[in-house]
Amino acid sequence: MAEVRIAGVSKYFGTAQVLSDVTVDIADGELMILLGPSGCGKTTLLRTVAGLEDASSGDIFIEGRRVNDLAPHRRNVAMVFQSYALYPNLSVYENIAFPLRAHKTPAHEVDGRVRAAAERVGVVEFLRRKPAQLSGGQRQRIAIARAIVREPQVFLLDEPLSNLDAQLRTQMRAEFARLQRQLRTTTILVTHDQVEAMTMGDRITVMSGGLIQQIGTPLEIYRRPANTFVAGFIGSPPMNLVPARVMARDDGRGLALANGWIPLPTTSPLETDRDVIVGIRPEDLRIVPDGQGLISGSVDLIEYLGSETLAVVADGGVDWSLREGGGPTMRLHEMVHLSAAGSAIYAFDAATHELIGTLAEASPNGSAQNTVGG
Amino acid sequence: MSTLVKPLTPSAQGPAPAGPWRAWLAGPGVRYLLLLLPALMVVAFVVYPTVATVIHSFYRLDPVGRVTGFAGVANYRMLFAEPVFLQVLRNTAIYAVASVVLSIALAFGMAMLLSGKVFVNRLLLLGIFSPTVMPTIAAANIWLYFLAPQLGLFTHLLGDFGIKNANLLGEPNTALGALVALFVWKYAPYFTLFLMAGLQAIPQNVRDALRTEDPHGWHSLRKVVLPIMAPMLAFVITLAVIYAMETVDPVYVMTQGGPANGTNLVMFYLYQLGFSYYSWGPAAALSGLLLGGLSSLSALSLIALERRSFHWA
Numbered sequence: 001m002a003e004v005r006i007a008g009v010s011k012y013f014g015t016a017q018v019l020s021d022v023t024v025d026i027a028d029g030e031l032m033i034l035l036g037p038s039g040c041g042k043t044t045l046l047r048t049v050a051g052l053e054d055a056s057s058g059d060i061f062i063e064g065r066r067v068n069d070l071a072p073h074r075r076n077v078a079m080v081f082q083s084y085a086l087y088p089n090l091s092v093y094e095n096i097a098f099p100l101r102a103h104k105t106p107a108h109e110v111d112g113r114v115r116a117a118a119e120r121v122g123v124v125e126f127l128r129r130k131p132a133q134l135s136g137g138q139r140q141r142i143a144i145a146r147a148i149v150r151e152p153q154v155f156l157l158d159e160p161l162s163n164l165d166a167q168l169r170t171q172m173r174a175e176f177a178r179l180q181r182q183l184r185t186t187t188i189l190v191t192h193d194q195v196e197a198m199t200m201g202d203r204i205t206v207m208s209g210g211l212i213q214q215i216g217t218p219l220e221i222y223r224r225p226a227n228t229f230v231a232g233f234i235g236s237p238p239m240n241l242v243p244a245r246v247m248a249r250d251d252g253r254g255l256a257l258a259n260g261w262i263p264l265p266t267t268s269p270l271e272t273d274r275d276v277i278v279g280i281r282p283e284d285l286r287i288v289p290d291g292q293g294l295i296s297g298s299v300d301l302i303e304y305l306g307s308e309t310l311a312v313v314a315d316g317g318v319d320w321s322l323r324e325g326g327g328p329t330m331r332l333h334e335m336v337h338l339s340a341a342g343s344a345i346y347a348f349d350a351a352t353h354e355l356i357g358t359l360a361e362a363s364p365n366g367s368a369q370n371t372v373g374g
Numbered sequence: 375m376s377t378l379v380k381p382l383t384p385s386a387q388g389p390a391p392a393g394p395w396r397a398w399l400a401g402p403g404v405r406y407l408l409l410l411l412p413a414l415m416v417v418a419f420v421v422y423p424t425v426a427t428v429i430h431s432f433y434r435l436d437p438v439g440r441v442t443g444f445a446g447v448a449n450y451r452m453l454f455a456e457p458v459f460l461q462v463l464r465n466t467a468i469y470a471v472a473s474v475v476l477s478i479a480l481a482f483g484m485a486m487l488l489s490g491k492v493f494v495n496r497l498l499l500l501g502i503f504s505p506t507v508m509p510t511i512a513a514a515n516i517w518l519y520f521l522a523p524q525l526g527l528f529t530h531l532l533g534d535f536g537i538k539n540a541n542l543l544g545e546p547n548t549a550l551g552a553l554v555a556l557f558v559w560k561y562a563p564y565f566t567l568f569l570m571a572g573l574q575a576i577p578q579n580v581r582d583a584l585r586t587e588d589p590h591g592w593h594s595l596r597k598v599v600l601p602i603m604a605p606m607l608a609f610v611i612t613l614a615v616i617y618a619m620e621t622v623d624p625v626y627v628m629t630q631g632g633p634a635n636g637t638n639l640v641m642f643y644l645y646q647l648g649f650s651y652y653s654w655g656p657a658a659a660l661s662g663l664l665l666g667g668l669s670s671l672s673a674l675s676l677i678a679l680e681r682r683s684f685h686w687a
Contacts, residue, residue: 083579
């Protein structure tokens, strides 16, 4: 049990900077997700915490102790790899026992702990087999057993579920989240899968280009994206992001879109002539009768998925993704009018891509929930 | 003739070659003809001499090599009755064990140091591997200069450490040591290449896992790295033993088996039996023994290679 503090860590590979001034605090017992597209530096950050990579600058603390100069095995962390990294010549039992034996744990203690770990992840019946005789899901359980048998202070998991098929991934996701809640061991899990991040994480660190974009709970990340990157990365389909400009008309001020007009409340602090990016999530858009819509366009694509329907509405060169529950209520090429609540319409600065706020808010800087600064 | 599945022969893919010459060239006959010449070479220079040698080892032969009568196992008895042969066996055993153990231990160490490095200095590699590509005769002559009394480089270096006028090739023990050193110098880099390839087969994440789990590295080496490397090690050890057993050129160049037969190795003794003493019968017997010994070693190592391969999970 330990809190992990990553303080201003930067990392260069040659001249390429893969981490720039990353600072994250992970609380004791927390499951922190590092989420981002491939190449964003999340795996490098995890490997730096493990000690498999050296930080070019910055510090890493585990339970208040600076571990930069400690070898990986002295950091008391256990790592689980995407491709399991089991030892092919050893039985499942010896794989799980390996870290204990390497640390010269007394033999009678080894057996009890190996069996307890195997039981926790449900691989007791495979203890005598070799890894090559097992399925991907079973191998991943063994890799997890090998991590928990050490009773480490921190679990580090690098895309642990990516090599599993979709059904097994869903099952293992739930199992691992339950296991982590029982053990209450501080965990850092790297993934590029937003569903994994949203469902498993206590908090999520969204990364891109070696920079932290936002740190927050799944709800905060979803409801309060700090910038257009986070808004566009989370959600499926992602948030509609469309350039607009604040304009004044006879009937008041509003956001001018290519083929629409979103009126602004009179209290809105947005300056006239300011360029912004408008963001609306597909599920927040709804079809309204003519005359009440903010946006008009023709239905370009309908995808019926059973419990919901996805559609694309084309509006003067801009595609709006739309999601509604149940079956389709529109026809292809039909002209429709879309609207959304002011609290669901986000405005981002066109230059910095930072969140300004929703249209329902009076304050331009958003609420205190928004954890990321410039 | 219309068929959907075309047989993969040249005639099915285009018009048949015109003329009897071309038809014959495309036929199967030419393949066997092309095979004939190399096959004849193998029979003439490998199969026939091997079989003839084994047969001759059971016959009495005159100094010219003509069969004069059946000998039974007399040639083998004669071989072992000679005290020099027993000394040769002892020399060869010491030389082979020392050469194999030292060269492979050094090669394993170098492989561990060099593998996993993304960038290994090309010049360093060239330097390390240059002895391997040098012909043994040339290498032995260079070493002869290194070790020459009074003017050799190595002799001078020893002088700086207080060992004056060393004549390493003049003492039986140090002369054998010099031959071992030459073997290690020449072959350790070569074995390093094989062992590096073997280590490369261990995936990066397995090495990473070992680094996070093993405080000393010793447990990793013994329980994971060595077992995974076992087939490659078996192969390299076999290779090393064969190379050590067939060592003859440095003996010829540097010591001629001396002093006092102290560096007389089995292959040099075999050469002497035949071409110095014209004892063709015992020479054939010794050849037969070497053939049997080295073939069984190779067979054993092949079996080891087959049985100890892993499937990466």
